[in-house]
Amino acid sequence: MSVPAGREPQFTVLAAALAGIRPTGRTVVLRGDPGMGKTALLRAAEAAARHAGLRVLRMTGAEAETGLAFAALHQVLWPLLDDSHVLPPAQRAALESALGVRDGTPPEGFAVAGAALDLLARAAARRPVVVLLDDLQWADRVEGPFEGEPLPAGQRA
Numbered sequence: 001m002s003v004p005a006g007r008e009p010q011f012t013v014l015a016a017a018l019a020g021i022r023p024t025g026r027t028v029v030l031r032g033d034p035g036m037g038k039t040a041l042l043r044a045a046e047a048a049a050r051h052a053g054l055r056v057l058r059m060t061g062a063e064a065e066t067g068l069a070f071a072a073l074h075q076v077l078w079p080l081l082d083d084s085h086v087l088p089p090a091q092r093a094a095l096e097s098a099l100g101v102r103d104g105t106p107p108e109g110f111a112v113a114g115a116a117l118d119l120l121a122r123a124a125a126r127r128p129v130v131v132l133l134d135d136l137q138w139a140d141r142v143e144g145p146f147e148g149e150p151l152p153a154g155q156r157a
Helices: 008-019 038-051 071-086 089-098 109-126
Strands: 055-060 129-134
Touching (some): 008 038, 038 055, 038 129, 055 071, 071 089, 071 129, 109 129
Parallel strands (some): 055 129
């Protein structure tokens, strides 16, 4: 695992969050100007998470997908869709319709959010899950904005 040069302090914050994920969960938000190394930090965090035996779900936003409803959620949940059969029928239908794997009327965002949360919770009950979202500014407006709890002063990543 390679930590980007000059980003050791930020990686230390990410590593601490990964270490504390099992008992309570963690949220870290990386903010910064384009080119400051956020994507490289996420790659290093992904490698560390996989090395620790955590399940990694990843999304990389793209400007071309901004208008596609649930495109970011599709990327995150795709590896879990084989388990969608365990969801209650209404949740399963909403999620699968939103992600385009089932025909149907586009569901409301809250129905999809509930199904996504349920699917993620079930996955996390088996093995801790890390969700890495890169270039989230390109996620469609149905899904965003997402905000995590800020880190204590002096621990900005």
